[in-house]
Amino acid sequence: MSQIKLEHIYKRFGEVTAVGDFNLTVADGEFVSILGPSGCGKTTSLRMVAGFERATEGVISIGDHIVSSSEGNIFVPPEKRDIGMVFQSYAVWPHMTVAENVAYPLKIKKVAKEERNTRVQEVLGMVHLGDYGNRYPSQLSGGQQQRVALARALVARPGLLLLDEPLSNLDAKLRESMRFEISSLQKKLGITVIYVTHDQAEAMTMSDRIVVMNGGVIQQVGKPYDVYTHPVNKMVADFIGLVNFLPAEAKGDQVILKGTSHTFANLAGIPEGPATLAVRPENIKMSKTGGMIAGVMKHRFYLGDSVDYRVQVQEHIVRVIIKGVQYGTWQDGETVYLDFDKVMMFGNERNNYIIT
Amino acid sequence: MILSGMTGLNGLRSLSNYKEVYSKDVNWNALINTVKVSLLVMVASVVITFPLAWLIGRTDLPGKKHFRTILVSSYMIPPYVGAIAWTQLLNPSVGYLNNLFSFMFNLDKAPFNIYTISGMIWVLTLFYSPFAFITISRAMEKMDPTLEEAARIAGASPLRTLWDVTLPLMAPSILAGGLLVFIAAGSAFGIPAIVGMPGNIEVLTTRIVTFVYMGDEAGIKNATALAVSLMIIANGLLFFMSWMLGRKDYTTISGKSTRPNIVELGKWKSLTTLLVGGYAFIAVILPLGSIVVTSFMVSMSKGLVWSNFGIDAWIPVITSEQYLESIWRSLGYAFITACIGTVLALFVAYLSVKTSITGRKLPDLLVMLGGSTPSIVIALALIITFSGNYGLNIYSTIWIIIVSYLVKYMTMSVRTIAASLSQVHISLEEAALNSGASWLRCCKDIIMPLIAPSIVAGWFLIFMPSFYELTMSNLLYGADTKTIGVLLYELQTYADTQNASVLSVIILIIVLAGNLLLSKASKGNVAI
Numbered sequence: 001m002s003q004i005k006l007e008h009i010y011k012r013f014g015e016v017t018a019v020g021d022f023n024l025t026v027a028d029g030e031f032v033s034i035l036g037p038s039g040c041g042k043t044t045s046l047r048m049v050a051g052f053e054r055a056t057e058g059v060i061s062i063g064d065h066i067v068s069s070s071e072g073n074i075f076v077p078p079e080k081r082d083i084g085m086v087f088q089s090y091a092v093w094p095h096m097t098v099a100e101n102v103a104y105p106l107k108i109k110k111v112a113k114e115e116r117n118t119r120v121q122e123v124l125g126m127v128h129l130g131d132y133g134n135r136y137p138s139q140l141s142g143g144q145q146q147r148v149a150l151a152r153a154l155v156a157r158p159g160l161l162l163l164d165e166p167l168s169n170l171d172a173k174l175r176e177s178m179r180f181e182i183s184s185l186q187k188k189l190g191i192t193v194i195y196v197t198h199d200q201a202e203a204m205t206m207s208d209r210i211v212v213m214n215g216g217v218i219q220q221v222g223k224p225y226d227v228y229t230h231p232v233n234k235m236v237a238d239f240i241g242l243v244n245f246l247p248a249e250a251k252g253d254q255v256i257l258k259g260t261s262h263t264f265a266n267l268a269g270i271p272e273g274p275a276t277l278a279v280r281p282e283n284i285k286m287s288k289t290g291g292m293i294a295g296v297m298k299h300r301f302y303l304g305d306s307v308d309y310r311v312q313v314q315e316h317i318v319r320v321i322i323k324g325v326q327y328g329t330w331q332d333g334e335t336v337y338l339d340f341d342k343v344m345m346f347g348n349e350r351n352n353y354i355i356t
Numbered sequence: 357m358i359l360s361g362m363t364g365l366n367g368l369r370s371l372s373n374y375k376e377v378y379s380k381d382v383n384w385n386a387l388i389n390t391v392k393v394s395l396l397v398m399v400a401s402v403v404i405t406f407p408l409a410w411l412i413g414r415t416d417l418p419g420k421k422h423f424r425t426i427l428v429s430s431y432m433i434p435p436y437v438g439a440i441a442w443t444q445l446l447n448p449s450v451g452y453l454n455n456l457f458s459f460m461f462n463l464d465k466a467p468f469n470i471y472t473i474s475g476m477i478w479v480l481t482l483f484y485s486p487f488a489f490i491t492i493s494r495a496m497e498k499m500d501p502t503l504e505e506a507a508r509i510a511g512a513s514p515l516r517t518l519w520d521v522t523l524p525l526m527a528p529s530i531l532a533g534g535l536l537v538f539i540a541a542g543s544a545f546g547i548p549a550i551v552g553m554p555g556n557i558e559v560l561t562t563r564i565v566t567f568v569y570m571g572d573e574a575g576i577k578n579a580t581a582l583a584v585s586l587m588i589i590a591n592g593l594l595f596f597m598s599w600m601l602g603r604k605d606y607t608t609i610s611g612k613s614t615r616p617n618i619v620e621l622g623k624w625k626s627l628t629t630l631l632v633g634g635y636a637f638i639a640v641i642l643p644l645g646s647i648v649v650t651s652f653m654v655s656m657s658k659g660l661v662w663s664n665f666g667i668d669a670w671i672p673v674i675t676s677e678q679y680l681e682s683i684w685r686s687l688g689y690a691f692i693t694a695c696i697g698t699v700l701a702l703f704v705a706y707l708s709v710k711t712s713i714t715g716r717k718l719p720d721l722l723v724m725l726g727g728s729t730p731s732i733v734i735a736l737a738l739i740i741t742f743s744g745n746y747g748l749n750i751y752s753t754i755w756i757i758i759v760s761y762l763v764k765y766m767t768m769s770v771r772t773i774a775a776s777l778s779q780v781h782i783s784l785e786e787a788a789l790n791s792g793a794s795w796l797r798c799c800k801d802i803i804m805p806l807i808a809p810s811i812v813a814g815w816f817l818i819f820m821p822s823f824y825e826l827t828m829s830n831l832l833y834g835a836d837t838k839t840i841g842v843l844l845y846e847l848q849t850y851a852d853t854q855n856a857s858v859l860s861v862i863i864l865i866i867v868l869a870g871n872l873l874l875s876k877a878s879k880g881n882v883a884i
Contacts, residue, residue: 052505078508091506095524104520108511152510162509 002063002159002192003028004049009058011044011216018044019216022058026194031186033195033203036213037239043164045213046196050085050162051078062160079108081160084153084191088165090145092137098124098148099133105156123151126185143174150182154189161186163195167202179205200240204228212236217353229342234276235352237344243278244318248345250275255345259314262292270347278344281308281321286330291337302327311336377581386563387585389473393559394542396477401485401537402492402530408635409492410518411628414504415619418629424493426636431486432871433644434824436546436841437860438483440848441643443550444650444857446470452646452660471555479547482639484540488533495529496522514619528601535597539590543730545827550848560586561732561827568736568831576740583733594728644864651857669854673862679843679855683862686823686840689754693761694819698773701766701814705774720770727767731827734763738832752834760828765821769814776810777803812877820870824863 009022019041026032034042047053049060051067054075060068062083067076084105093101099120106116124130127147137145146166153161163182167175183206186193197203203210204224212219212227212235220232231237234245247258250270254263257277264277285291286309295313307327309320318338330336378384408427412420430438445453446468454466461467469475503525507517523530545561553562560582567579621628649660654668673679701723707713708720726734738760743751750756780803788798826841833842840863847856 050505050509052508077513078505079511079513081509083509085506085509087502087506089500089502091500091502093503093506093521093525104507104512105510108516149506152506156511 004160004192004194005059005061006045006049007059009045009048009060010056011041011048011053012056017216019048022218024211024218024221026192029190029192031183031193031195031206031208032211033197033207033209034211034213035197035200035203035240038198040213041216042196042198042213046162046164046194049160049194050083051076051081082156082158083160083162084156084158085162086146086149086153086164086166088168090137090142090149090169092145092148092152094137096136097133098129098135098137098140101137101148102133102151102155105152109156119155120151123155126154127151127181143170143178146170146178150185154185154191157189159192161191161193163193165197166195168197168199175202182206204240210240212239214239214352215354219353231278231344233352234278234346237278237346242281242319242321243344244281244284244316246277246279246313246316246318248275248277249273250345250347257293260293264343264345266345268345268347270345271349274348276346276348277340278346279340280342281319282323283341283343284318284320285339285341286311286320286322287337287339288334289337291339293338295336295338297330297332297334297336300327300330300332311338313338377578382558383563383578383582386558386560386582389557390542390559390561390586391589393473393477393480393548394538397480397484397541398488398534398538400477400481401488402534404481404635405485405489405492405533406526406530408632409489409496410522411632413493413496414522415621415628416625417621417632418625419633423632423636426640427489428486429871430483430640431490432820432867433483433640434546434826434841434863434867435483435544436550436826436845436848437647437824437863438643439479439547439550440844440853440856440860441646442475442479442482443470443554443848444646444853445642446475450656469555470551471557473552473557475555476548476552476557479551480541480544482643483547484537484544485639487536487540488530491529491533491536492526495526499525532597532601535593539593539728539730542586543590543732545732545830546845549845561730564732564736565831568739576736579736580740583730583736586730587733590730590733591725591728647857647860647864650853651861653854656853669858673855673858679859682838682840682843685837687866689757689761689839690819690823692754693758693765693822694815696758697762697766697769697818698811698815700762701769701773701818702811704766704770705777708770709774709777720774723766723770726763727765729763731760731764731825732831734760735828735831738763738828752832752837754837756832757829757837757839760832761818761822761825764825764828765818768817772810772814772817773807776807780806809877813874816870816874816877820867820874823870824867 004024004026006022006024009019010017011019022041022045024032034045036042044053048055048068049062055068055070057070058068059066059071062081065076066072066074067081068074093104096104099117102120102124103116106119111119120133121130124133127150129144129147129151132140132144132148137148140148146169149166166182167178170178179202186206195203195206207224209221210224210227211221214235220227220236222230227236228240231240237243238245248264249256249258250266250272252272253266255266255270255275255277256263293313295311295318297309298312298317299310301308301310306321306323307325309322309330311318311320320338378387408423411417412424412427417423443451445451448454448466448469448471451466451468451470454468457463457467458465470479499522504517504521507521508514512520542559543561545565548557548559548562549565552559558566564579564582564586567575567582569575650656651669652665652667653660654664654666704719704723707716738756739751742756742759743749750759784802784806785798788802789795793801824841825839826845829839829842830845833839840859844856844859844863847859
């Protein structure tokens with residue numbers, strides 16, 4: 001079990017900065033997800049922790065050991081970092097049986113054969129593959145191969161487990177059950193986990209904390225609830241969950257919704273000038289009689305458990321999601337009034353943090 | 357055409373004369389030599405090229421891109437040119453390297469003799485190991501790098517990873533590369549003829565040529581018996597190879613394409629760079645240098661002194677009607693072959709990839725069989741078929757030569773065109789037909805533009821080897837159809853080293869130019 005510390009990490013490929021000033025401390029036993037769109041630098045960051053990429057600048061330590069330091073010219077190769085890792089492609093060796101795959105880390109550590117077999121059986125049991133030891137990976141389904149990879153990563157009882165988009169090759173149902181399984185295994189073993197994904201649902205459900213990245217820079221670090229309800233910038237608000245952006249104007253201690261006289265208290269301290277209000281589709285109430293702003297019903301999409309409405313407000317389309325069946329309540333072309341709750345506000349100077 | 361060539365040979369598979377042929381020591385020894393030499397060349401090639409492929413593909417070896425280009429480029433040097441170069445470097449009387457070593461270490465006798473079995477293995481390994489190098493490097497590129505990373509993170513050192521994961525996963529491809537080398541070395545004629553024959557070392561191919569040169573029926577009969585043995589060895593191994601590669605399913609789901617983890621060589625860096633650089637120098641630069649230097653020497657007897665350099669040897673060659681004629685002739689033959697071959701290849705590929713006619717794969721299979729048959733066997737089959745035995749006599753005309761080139765070289769072109777044709781998804785054609793285009797219009801507007809680069813590449817893949825072909829031309833040429841390969845071989849046999857060097861340089865320049873055009877046409881995707 002270990003605490004992981006990344007301090008002022010930069011990764012440059014020639015002229016391109018893939019990761020800029022990455023700072024993160026992961027507590028012992030914590031589950032942290034790095035979330036972001038593809039190409040945001042999340043996998044590069046994880047590979048630097050694993051030792052597959054060398055950080056151009058900064059210090060990485062695992063537990064009490066510095067494993068990478070550009071100043072100290074320290075670089076511990078991956079095999080000496082005592083880490084378990086699960087890859088997106090599973091990377092289960094096709095020429096070894098399931099048991100041989102899982103036993104490999106112990107074989108390298110020269111664990112005696114009997115103990116090795118016991119531990120392999122134990123960890124295979126944990127991932128529900130107890131009877132599959134003698135099979136070859138080509139005889140397993142994708143989900144089972146994924147479990148083999150997980151068992152192999154856990155068998156040596158590493159202090160740190162890295163997962164690189166481990167579920168993205170699985171189908172939707174399996175993905176959901178694996179989420180739960182990984183999460184409960186982590187709790188049971190008390191292992192520190194860094195989990196890389198582009199799927200916000202995975203990050204939200206499994207993690208203690210989420211690191212949102214974009215363009216090589218950490219945008220926000222926080223608990224799932226905090227990141228969802230208090231995104232620090234438009235990028236985070238937009239990337240996590242659904243959001244409507246509406247133009248506004250900041251004046252003194254008030255922010256005015258454009259085209260209306262409706263004002264919100266400027267709690268975010270946005271400087272005077274153009275601003276943006278953001279509201280999530282589930283935080284909008286619709287009424288036939290009156291509200292903050294008027295619009296025209298354009299489309300309705302029936303989703304079973306909810307209805308997804310599109311309302312034209314001035315030149316924007318506002319998305320409203322209402323749980324429960326209300327499909328017949330509203331008609332296309334009808335004038336509706338919207339009330340916004342839990343409104344977030346952002347200044348217009350920039351949409352997200354960029355490499356400086 | 358292909359079919360008749362094959363049946364001609366099949367008709368002569370009378371087993372009765374095998375015993376008689378192999379009862380002669382010289383023939384039996386030739387068979388043993390072929391197997392022995394090919395086996396050693398195969399082992400040497402794999403032992404050399406696997407580490408090279410790994411160093412170039414997976415480590416931070418400096419200048420690895422250039423090393424790859426140099427190593428792959430020895431694939432496009434005609435093997436007999438390589439053989440000529442090595443006879444210049446290591447012949448026991450005036451070899452450049454022998455002289456150098458004698459001088460440096462004050463030896464009385466030349467330390468090396470190229471005209472031996474080891475000399476032959478040496479040259480064959482240098483010029484056929486690119487087959488193994490290309491096969492192994494490709495397989496290494498295709499391997500999911502996370503398979504190796506998983507071993508590293510499990511605690512294995514880079515070398516342990518190489519041993520436990522990379523090597524076992526690559527085993528089928530390594531064996532495949534090795535077998536390709538075995539077949540190529542066993543079917544080679546140029547190198548054994550130039551390096552082996554002067555030292556009285558015979559292999560199957562050189563025996564076959566000797567028998568054919570006898571000119572009588574008994575000679576042809578004996579040659580056929582030997583040729584059939586050679587063909588069985590070569591094609592048998594190829595079928596074994598494709599069976600083996602198809603047997604084990606090592607394909608894995610591959611994730612996002614991460615760059616393979618680059619192994620840092622650390623303190624080994626300078627040593628490995630030196631070794632790889634040394635190999636590239638010996639394999640490619642040294643022999644090419646030798647040829648070029650020799651071509652610019654005024655007199656062979658005066659040795660390597662500055663005053664001895666000039667273009668004197670070039671003048672008789674580039675003014676000689678005979679030489680120029682065979683250069684143009686070879687270019688012309690290669691051009692005709694490439695044009696006919698590309699049209700045929702287009703049909704064969706279309707038939708095999710895009711239609712659903714029963715037996716659509718048959719022409720493709722025959723073309724492949726032709727390509728995998730040793731050149732010498734094809735030439736012999738054509739002699740038997742087209743010397744009037746079956747009503748058609750095109751012996752010693754240009755057509756028998758062109759047919760032989762087509763049989764041997766169409767396969768690469770068909771593969772290239774078929775690969776690109778199979779990437780044109782049927783929906784693209786359907787979309788065109790749906791938009792109201794006729795089938796012909798669809799071919800012209802949709803299919804042709806999409807596969808055009810592969811057609812150009814396919815054309816060059818026939819043109820280049822046809823241009824410098826030796827083995828088949830050497831058996832099939834007549835008074836008016838002497839090609840540049842045959843001419844060069846004659847010059848070398850008559851010990852006219854300088855003219856041979858000049859001609860070699862000319863061939864190399866044309867081959868190089870062709871390859872540049874090819875890589876330009878295919879945007880770097882295909883090269884010989």
